[in-house]
Amino acid sequence: MIDFSLTDEQKALRDLARDFAKNEIAPNAEHHDHTGEFPKEILKKAHDVGLMNLHIPTEYNGAGMTVMDEIITFEELFYACSGVSTAILANNLALAPVLLGASDEILKKFIQPMADQLTMAAYAVTEPGAGSDVAGIRTTAKRVGDDYIINGSKMWITNAGFADWFFILAKTDSNAGHKGMSGFIVDAKTPGIILGKKEKNMGQRCSDTRSVTFEDLKVPKWQMVGKEGDGFKIAMGAFDHTRPTVAIGAVGVARAAMDHSIRYANTRNAFGKPISVNQGVSFPIAEMARDIEAGRLLCYQAGWLIDNGYRNTYQASIAKVFCADMAMRVCTDAVQVFGGYGFNEEYPVEKLMRDVKIFQIYEGTSQIQRVIISKFLNDGVGIESPNL
Structure with a gap:
């Protein structure tokens, strides 16, 4: 059965992340962007409310949540500020290979304390x-x-x-x-x-x-x-867990750019009417919505696969490259919707355009994702549904 509904627990997690993003991240995003100050206090609060290191297993005092839980969480956090949220998310990339291959001794000494106090x-x-x-x-x-x-x-x-x-x-x-x-x-x-x-x-x-x-x-x-000799395998295996959460971060940024575009287009008048009624503006915004929805579903698929014990390397790379390239395009179009104001730092979309570029670079460039996808295709893995 295909089921896209969230559990009650996931809805509560989403709402917690959304409220935290609105009340703690968004009001401080401009300050941290202008000063470059590391958001240590925000990270402490995120840890205190349970929004960091979600996938530490319960036997090490963690929440034991899934990649899907993290996807739901990070879309909301990245919507508010991807710089602050990257500082939160980066722990996951370091944790992933350790959780995949470390001994119980390592997990107890280095990982278990992370559940109890902010540890970077x-x-x-x-x-x-x-x-x-x-x-x-x-x-x-x-x-x-x-x-x-x-x-x-x-x-x-x-x-x-x-x-x-x-x-x-x-x-x-x-x-x-x-x-x-x-x-x-x-x-x-x-x-x-x-x-x-x-x-x-x-x-x-x-x-x-x-x-x-x-x-x-x-x-x-x-x-x-x-x-x-296991290092490369473990380090690369970590990406199967983390690329879906990075990809959903790009979705969160794109969603923010779209929302800003909608609000601006409905209030900015030209030729005696809101610019939102012009197809030159409304169609690009419609395409933003189309691609954001598609990107989210790709992330959900990649997350569901790894959570259910299936290899998701192919799907994780597709989600990563699609969402990174999509978000860059959406933010560029958002600047265009704003016109000259979009090029000015007093308006929100120029920051989004600067911030989103890194999604095409970190955790594997968009070019590398294409290499991975091509290898799977050349090895006989087509575009059929996952082999479940």
């Missing part, structure tokens, strides 16, 4: 010369007795300046390709971690993005996530 985490995989080409990373982890010594540099690491721990992908065997990579969880206070300056980005300005350098960083063997 960062996913340290991307490097200055290895973004989409993860196989090209140069960070190494050399075994010395019962420890690993990590050396190398990472770039564009979200939440790095406020992270309490890092998930680090490094090469333990430089001659083994993908199978020569291993993942580690490392306390941010460990000697040998050097943070770069906060990057000044075009959008999502309050999101903390930095380079991170490791110089003779000593990590005990027990802090390896999974087995030696």
Whole structure:
């Protein structure tokens, strides 16, 4: 049976997220965009009301929620501000590989405390010369007795300046390709971690993005996530869980741009009537609604699959690329609806256009999503319904 209805619990979660977005995120979005200040107080409040780290299992004091629960939550949060919401969501990307492959000892030491107090985490995989080409990373982890010594540099690491721990992908065997990579969880206070300056980005300005350098960083063997050589598989497997939630974030931003466009078009007069009655304005807005609805359903499908034990890599990539490209188009059209005012920072849509661009870049560029989709198609996976 196909059922698109939300449970009572999911409706309550959506309403909680919507109220939090309206009362805590939206009123502070402009401040954080202009100053670039990390929204630590908002994150504390989000944690206190139960809107962070939703998928930590119940056996580790977490809420044990599903990817679908997170999708419902993050559409509402991103509607208010994607910069603030990225700071909240970035924990998920760091958590995902740890939850997939870590030992009970790691989960109790690093993950269980996150359910009880605000703890930030960062996913340290991307490097200055290895973004989409993860196989090209140069960070190494050399075994010395019962420890690993990590050396190398990472770039564009979200939440790095406020992270309490890092998930680090490094090469333990430089001659083994993908199978020569291993993942580690490392306390941010460990000697040998050097943070770069906060990057000044075009959008999502309050999101903390930095380079991170490791110089003779000593990590005990027990802090390896999974087995030696499992790092690439675990790090990439995390995206099956996180790409649907990133994609729905793009839907939230697009929805905000559409709502601003509708309100403006109904109040702005030209040639003696509201511009909303002109097809040159009303049709682009109708197309916004069409694509937002389609994007949401793609996210729901990808989330439902992973929650029910099916591989969703193909569907997650389709959701990610469609929603990222769609949201960029919607925000560009919203600026056009506003005309000259849309190009001015005193009006809301210029911020949305700046913020939304990163969705085509982070968690796998739109080009990489096309590569993934093409590979599935070339391997014989067509566009039929999932093999359930």
